[in-house]
Amino acid sequence: MNLTQFPRRNYVQDPTPIEAVPTFSKALGGKINLFIKRDDLLPGCAGGNKTRKLDYCIADALEKGADTIITCGAVQSNHCRLTLAWAVKEGMDCHLVLEERVPGSYKENGSGNHFLFQLMGVKSITVVPGGSDMLGEMEQVSEKVKSTGKKPYIIPGGASNAIGATGYAACALEIQHQLFSQNLSIDHLVVPSGSAGTHAGMVVGMYGSNANIPIAGINVSRKKQVQEEIVHNLAVETAKRLGVREKIPADQITCFDNYVGAGYSLPTDSMIEAVKLLARTESILLDPVYSGKAMAGMIDLVRNDYFSPGTNVMFLHTGGSPALYAYLDTFR
Ligand SMILES: *Cc1c(COP(=O)(O)O)cnc(C)c1O
Numbered sequence: 644m645n646l647t648q649f650p651r652r653n654y655v656q657d658p659t660p661i662e663a664v665p666t667f668s669k670a671l672g673g674k675i676n677l678f679i680k681r682d683d684l685l686p687g688c689a690g691g692n693k694t695r696k697l698d699y700c701i702a703d704a705l706e707k708g709a710d711t712i713i714t715c716g717a718v719q720s721n722h723c724r725l726t727l728a729w730a731v732k733e734g735m736d737c738h739l740v741l742e743e744r745v746p747g748s749y750k751e752n753g754s755g756n757h758f759l760f761q762l763m764g765v766k767s768i769t770v771v772p773g774g775s776d777m778l779g780e781m782e783q784v785s786e787k788v789k790s791t792g793k794k795p796y797i798i799p800g801g802a803s804n805a806i807g808a809t810g811y812a813a814c815a816l817e818i819q820h821q822l823f824s825q826n827l828s829i830d831h832l833v834v835p836s837g838s839a840g841t842h843a844g845m846v847v848g849m850y851g852s853n854a855n856i857p858i859a860g861i862n863v864s865r866k867k868q869v870q871e872e873i874v875h876n877l878a879v880e881t882a883k884r885l886g887v888r889e890k891i892p893a894d895q896i897t898c899f900d901n902y903v904g905a906g907y908s909l910p911t912d913s914m915i916e917a918v919k920l921l922a923r924t925e926s927i928l929l930d931p932v933y934s935g936k937a938m939a940g941m942i943d944l945v946r947n948d949y950f951s952p953g954t955n956v957m958f959l960h961t962g963g964s965p966a967l968y969a970y971l972d973t974f975r
Pocket residue numbers: 691692693721722801803835836837838839840841842930933934961962963964
């Protein structure tokens with residue numbers, strides 16, 4: 644893989660830290676040594692994983708002459724917050740289409756990410772019911788924008804196409820470089836698996852460089868088989884874009900769906916425990932929708948001896964903490 648051949652804006656100038664979390668590891672019984680890759684500290688308003696993907700997507704938009712970005716997400720979308728943030732930085736307009744996946748969850752004066760949409764001066768927000776054709780809705784916004792003489796570019800939900808997933812193939816290489824220079828080895832990597840660009844990109848980066856580090860994805864909405872197929876398809880497409888010679892085997896994708904609870908964005912007891920435990924042992928903030936549920940999954944895997952004793956496990960912290968402030972009652 645030669646990632647220098649792909650246009651990017653260079654939003655990620657320095658590697659994010661790999662942090663040892665011994666107090667948290669001890670609180671889990673001291674069976675494994677946990678390390679957290681702090682992608683919650685990436686640049687871009689309040690940080691998070693979408694910055695790595697947008698680095699490539701927005702470069703593509705600018706190369707195509709766009710002056711306006713349209714994207715979509717759930718009502719408390721971190722992806723929408725970061726897309727807006729980078730559009731603002733680039734001097735571009737940004738329009739959002741928000742899917743109300745949980746009926747009644749959209750609040751005109753909502754907190755968390757929604758507050759930040761308004762603070763950063765979003766051009767428009769279109770709220771549509773759960774299950775809507777999001778691409779179709781974004782295309783409608785695009786037509787309206789075009790009629791005002793602007794040049795729109797649509798970024799799919801989560802920036803999870805082969806262009807965006809390239810950012811996580813780059814992250815896999817960044818991790819390997821850091822591990823080498825720190826003389827550290829890890830035996831397993833745990834990542835949240837949502838719109839799939841993070842998981843797929845990481846698999847491509849690790850597999851394409853023969854790193855032999857197994858990756859466990861923790862689902863935040865879909866069933867295991869459905870998610871594994873989505874991740875695999877995107878990984879295959881991304882690997883092709885990056886020139887990985889061998890097709891990514893389906894067995895490189897492993898997802899766990901037992902930590903979703905009642906559904907996407909709906910709190911679970913194990914998520915609440917995970918968020919509180921990491922805050923109280925390491926003062927690191929997770930979020931209720933993604934990293935909290937992914938960490939709940941990781942904790943459960945540790946308790947059930949999924950990882951051999953004494954192994955080094957890395958958890959990818961994808962960010963999202965602004966959403967905590969839209970869930971205050973859940974944690975009180
Ligand atoms: C979007 C998001 C994820 C999931 O990443 P995908 O690439 O969509 O699978 C995980 N954590 C946070 C905080 C996110 O915003």
